[in-house]
Amino acid sequence: MNHQPDEILDHKSGAETPEAEQPKRVEPEFAGLTDRIKAVVADGLIVALMMVIASSVFSSLKDVPDAARIFAFVFIFFLYDPLCTSFLGGTAGHYMNGLRVKRESDQKRNVFILLAVIRFLVKAALGWISVITVMNSEKSKAIHDMIAGSVVIYKPKKTD
DSSP, rough: OOOOTTTETTTTTTTEEOOOOOOOOOOOOOOOHHHHHHHHHHHHHHHHHHHHHHHHHHHSSSSOOOOHHHHHHHHHIIIIIHHHHHHHHSOHHHTTTEEEEEEOOOSSSSSOHHHHHHHHHHHHHHHGGGGGGGGSTTOOOOOHHHHHHHEEEEEOOOOO
């Protein structure tokens, strides 16, 4: 019998059958510094825009309690990033740049909400200092990723 490399012998019937395709495991590509910075800048603009819109809405309403204003601004500034990261796998800035924030231990799953809050607080507290480790880290992790156990990867490409 003449065997081609992509065929195997069916031992029951003796016929040649195509070799079964094994699913391809695609390793994630970790996000580089430039794309991460673009995402942060985009998110800064988005947060600023949301603040302007909220301020405009409050200005057009009469007698808005201060507590409502404070809640809206705290929600926009402190919860936009953690909620998007935890529930959507990234912020609008991440999505615009083809990035996703995932758990390091399981890169198919989003970060837990509490870890997403901690990640954001560390990122906000350290500012640009947090990203100095991206270029020297094996998985391009910033300090806030190391603390939260997260990684920023490029959106996985669809495989057939």
